[in-house]
Amino acid sequence: MAVVLGNVALRFIPVSFSEAIGATTPAWTAVIAFLLLNTIESAVVYATLLPVILGIVMAVGGEPSFHVVGLFAAFASTACRALKSVLQGVLLSTDEDRMDALNLLHWMSIVAVIVLLPTALLLEPGLAADLQKESYVFHAGLLFNSMLAYFVNLTNFLVTRHTSALTLQVLGNAKGVLMVIISIALFHNEVSVIGMLGYAIAVFGVATYAYAKQTTKPSAR
Template structure:
């Protein structure tokens, strides 16, 4: 009997079964991202990322302010140490990630590594240039726009959907971080351009790294990204060191205390970077950018507690606004995700009905 000759009741039964049956699909990174920071592993690596970021930041301050080391030497040592430890962790994951078994390297491997490595190096150099012209707080204020940059870059590079509620929830987060450091604002056009460029390269690096680390067919491990991009960054950094480094100052200040501090700082920097890469596999680039913004506010207040920096009303207000913004972001992302699932379910039902109608 042909399909068009089926009794009306049977046709209705077929239609109902096709529209009501859940569509099965393989678990993907999107499924993992739905839990976000509510995933125990993701939250653990978030804490590790915050901890090692704090260690790196305060040791940076000690090396540059107290030991008066050259900032270019500090950046170069960080890349050297993270290259060494990245190589070790490719063979000893230390429980931070699951190794990927594959034959050979993924397509365009070196092109991808050079692209990410160049953005890593550019972020470091532009950050140093910004600090040369403006206060740390001004750089952090400019970087507070990172979630907005990430939304647009994620849409262009990986087609990530960001709902209208999520988009607007980013505004109080960015505003709050700006207020946290507003008491120390300074403006300089060179510093402003360098800070904005740092923001752009860092967002590009994070989104492109997410694209590589969450691939379905050719998935890069965090250690691979850490190791190969560090090598690419060092290749670009070598000529920059000869141009930017004060060789006489390095010879004059280098001793066992400085050397041991540089080595320890490099270890902290490695674990800060690789924990950030591991975290990327669990959350979206926009959530990662929001977490980075919260981390900056956390480090600002930690420095206030440890170093006794003056606190103003705007700083306290900014912290409250950041906290509220994060709560709003969590609820907005959950709401937008529900709207997206309803929209997709409705679209799938319409497609299934059209298929049945064509068959009848």
């Protein structure tokens, strides 16, 4: 659902806007970890999430390419991604039946195929014929994209296992900044001054969070 909703969002809003909304994932992750696992971060860590949220609110308010469907799809995708990270953290850290990164990726891949294959056949019955019409460049790009997705998931699991789900999402915001820059350079989508200021504030929140996590530890309720 995180991937599907993220793709839906990209049909209506530019990559830079989608990445800006995705920067709120740490806040979603902190809330979900609190509700499901009773994990309580220090007050300082929670406070560092406020600039991230404020920056995204400013970015949304100053976004010229605003679209309601894209906005809700992006936020729903972000919430699903946060929930996924928390659940992955549980599977990778539970002492009784801890999984390693490759094992988790293996089982997730099987579930993904079971869910997506019949869905694709139902919604896109002519998919195989359409793919045959595409050039070798398209197929090469599709294969390369799949390989990148594999390594992204694998490294995400490794980071989650050795740190935490919340740290993974905050580090992901650094990627978001790069995505915004590349998006603007490639697609030339308009970004307002307020939007850029919002991105900058969000980045500041990421930096302060990283410092706070180094000096504090979460506790259980």
